[in-house]
Amino acid sequence: MDNPERSAVSAPPDGVTEWQAIDWPSAHRSVRRLQVRIAKAVREKRWGKVRSLQRILTQSLPAKRLAVRRVTTNQGKRTPGVDGVLWNTSRKKMQAVASLQRHGYQPLPLRRIYIPKRNGRRRPLSIPTMKDRAMQALHLLALEPVAETTADPNSYGFRRNRSVQDAHGQCYVVLAKSYAPMWVFDADIEACFDGFSHPWLLKNIPMDRGILGKWLSAGYLEGEVFHPIEKGTPQGGVISPMIANLALDGLEARVRSAAPMRQSKTAPRPKVHIIRYADDLMATARTRRMLQQRVIPIIGAFLKERGLNLSQEKSRIVHIKDGFEFLGANVRKYKGKLLMRPTRANVIAFTRSIKEYIQSHRTTKTVHLIHQLNRRLRGWANAFRHLVSSRAFRFVDRCVFRQLWRWARKRHGNKGVKWVQKKYFHIRKNGSWVFYARTRTKEGRPKSAVLFRVTSLRIRRHVKIQSKATVHDPAYDAYFEQRRQRQRDARQHDYYRWLDYQRLEWTA
Numbered sequence: 001m002d003n004p005e006r007s008a009v010s011a012p013p014d015g016v017t018e019w020q021a022i023d024w025p026s027a028h029r030s031v032r033r034l035q036v037r038i039a040k041a042v043r044e045k046r047w048g049k050v051r052s053l054q055r056i057l058t059q060s061l062p063a064k065r066l067a068v069r070r071v072t073t074n075q076g077k078r079t080p081g082v083d084g085v086l087w088n089t090s091r092k093k094m095q096a097v098a099s100l101q102r103h104g105y106q107p108l109p110l111r112r113i114y115i116p117k118r119n120g121r122r123r124p125l126s127i128p129t130m131k132d133r134a135m136q137a138l139h140l141l142a143l144e145p146v147a148e149t150t151a152d153p154n155s156y157g158f159r160r161n162r163s164v165q166d167a168h169g170q171c172y173v174v175l176a177k178s179y180a181p182m183w184v185f186d187a188d189i190e191a192c193f194d195g196f197s198h199p200w201l202l203k204n205i206p207m208d209r210g211i212l213g214k215w216l217s218a219g220y221l222e223g224e225v226f227h228p229i230e231k232g233t234p235q236g237g238v239i240s241p242m243i244a245n246l247a248l249d250g251l252e253a254r255v256r257s258a259a260p261m262r263q264s265k266t267a268p269r270p271k272v273h274i275i276r277y278a279d280d281l282m283a284t285a286r287t288r289r290m291l292q293q294r295v296i297p298i299i300g301a302f303l304k305e306r307g308l309n310l311s312q313e314k315s316r317i318v319h320i321k322d323g324f325e326f327l328g329a330n331v332r333k334y335k336g337k338l339l340m341r342p343t344r345a346n347v348i349a350f351t352r353s354i355k356e357y358i359q360s361h362r363t364t365k366t367v368h369l370i371h372q373l374n375r376r377l378r379g380w381a382n383a384f385r386h387l388v389s390s391r392a393f394r395f396v397d398r399c400v401f402r403q404l405w406r407w408a409r410k411r412h413g414n415k416g417v418k419w420v421q422k423k424y425f426h427i428r429k430n431g432s433w434v435f436y437a438r439t440r441t442k443e444g445r446p447k448s449a450v451l452f453r454v455t456s457l458r459i460r461r462h463v464k465i466q467s468k469a470t471v472h473d474p475a476y477d478a479y480f481e482q483r484r485q486r487q488r489d490a491r492q493h494d495y496y497r498w499l500d501y502q503r504l505e506w507t508a
Contacts, residue, residue, distance in 0.1 A: 019090035024069070027062035031141055034060070039145040039472035050206065054142035058208070064100045067137035068093050071130060071238070081129030082111045082221050099131060100138055102211065107132045110220040110234055112227075118349065124194075126220050126234035136215070136239040143207050145472040147242050152252040153467035157278030158241035160471050161480060164327050165386050167277045168340060169464030171331060174273045174284055175320060176338040181271035181284040184331075185291050186324045187299065188314035192279035193240065194232035196247055197307030201233070205246055215239075231307055241278065247306050248276065251299065255283065258298050259290075275326075282326055291317055329387055342384045342392045350380050351399040358403045362411060366424070366437035367449045373400070374452040381454040386462035393454040404435050404451075450502045458497070460490065 034057045041049040057063050071077065072087050080086050087096050110126035117123050128136070144160075151159065156167040174180060189195075198216050202209055215237070219228045233240040252274040259272040271286040272295060283299065285291045300310055318324045323332025329340045354376065361369055377400070381393065408424045409417075421427075426434040435451035463486070469476045 019093050022065055024066075027066055030060065030062040031057065031066060034063075035141065035145040035472050036474060038142065039149045039470070042146050042149040043473075047206070050146065054146075054207065057142040058102070058138055061097070063138055063141050064097045064134075066141065067100065067134045068096045070137045071133040076127070076133075079127055080111075081127055081132065082108055083129050085130055087130050096131065096134060100134055102208070105135065105211070105214070107135070107214050107218045109218055109226060110236070112220040112222040124235065126236040128218075128234075128237055132215075132218075133238050135211070136237055139207055139211060140239045140242055143205075143239065143242055143246075146206050147246050147249070148470045148472050150249055151245065151470075152249050152274070152276065154252060154274060155245065155249060155276045157276070157280070158245055161469075161483070162465055164277060164383070165462040166465050167275055167327055168329055168386065169462050170275050170467075171282070171326060171329075172338065172340060173464065174275065175331065175333070178336060180320075180338075181273065181286055182320050183285050183288045183291055183317060184320060184324055185283040185285075185296060185299075185317050186315065186326070187281040187283065188311040189279045189281065189303065190309045190311040191232075192308060193235045193244060195306075195308045196232050196244070197305075198231055200306050201243065201247065205243055212243075244278065248279070251276065251281075251302050254302050255295055255298050259285075259294055277327055280327055282324075288317055288319075328384070339388050341388045347392050347395060351396055354396075354400060355403050358407050362407060367439045370435070370437055370449045370451050377452050377454055378457075381452075381457045385457055385459055389459060390455075393457070396454050400451075400453075401433060401435075448502075452498075456498070456501050457494070 034053055038050055038053045038057070041047075041053060068087065072093055077088075078086065087093050108129050108131075110128055113125050113127065114122035115125050148159065154170050156162040156164070156170070175184075201216065202213055205212060216233070217229065218234075219226055220234065221227075233243050255274055256272060259270045269286065270290060271284060272290070273284045275282050281299075283291065283295050285295055296310075303309060316324075320331075320333045320338075323330055325331070325343050328343055328346045330343045331338070331340050333339070354373070357372070357376070358369070361372075377396070380396075381389075384392065404424070405420075408420045412420055412423075424435055424437070426436055428434065434453075437449045439447050439449055441447050463483075465483070466476075466479065469479060471480060
């Protein structure tokens, strides 16, 4: 029988057939078995076995195939590094699998580009080569079970099966009750990804230190000029978010252990909580003094060990009645009731982006315009449907209606108001409007494309994930399957609700 590893290394002419014939479910099962063993060894604190299993995983053929598949199917698959190489054919992918070897590996410098931010500044983004991305994805498979097992319970960024909605859910759990803490430290870490200390990362990140050291010291090219990197993890690398999470994990336990505990049952609780999403951080306490004298110094010392600092300009202590912004939500108590709403800045930015898109597509077919707007509107509405968003949803619908009305009037400047209304808008008996376009199916039957209205999406509270749940612990397999089933049922319910909504528009 042929050795599959030898076949992959030799990269035969029938590499196209080989890549297409890979059994991906089997590869996932093989990698997961090793990841579960790594997580178990971490829980038992058998670090020698952890390193041994990580080495086996990074040398396994299924893991290398999955790493290549990841970097050739994600959004950056058409963005080359400094070498200009893309893996866009099956044969190149099979050759790439064979090239993922530790011996002789030397990463190339990163390609530096800049992305504009809302405040007018530019965020640096470093793009590795395809091979470096695949090597990072390969070692990420071995690092993830360690990071997930040792992660803070209330860390929600860049983790599987966790989201912004879970961070909002934990925020509600901590602050909603009448006896909840009233003081919040809204923290901002200054230049988080660009400030990590390389010696600290090399000493504390549980992975192949030789490979990690090469990635950290690879530097970047801006134009034709090479720039060395002395600190930080490059934004744009596949493994960078996981390294940042590992560096910040342990903060919650540090703060809780140093916070004063109750001396007796009658003494007040300290009410200290930490919620983190990547580098977005908030802390709570019973009093302002406790935050100033206990919590904030501990957070500052913890970050300083890793080469980071709190931003003096953006970090602030606020009372819950005054409110604060956290991950796109405005969190505030009104007469003792906690309300979490989409921030005004987020709503304004979204409506402005919709306005710019409509104005820049005045000659686009109406059907195509509706499809593109539906994708944007549905995505934004689903991101905020778990908050108190009814008012924001109505505002967005009004803005979209105004922009579409202007778009239709300018498109047909020589037509009257009633003609434009009849062609593009359907008015229901209750006075609500529908923007639509008539088209045909592939079979030639008449059909109408209807614009999605965000107010048609029912507000649904998000069920927060259990803080200690991890995908690499078999004890939680049934729990995650139940969550996936609930999500499938919810999506199916939304789909049928959308069909009914469209059907009612034409029968009303």
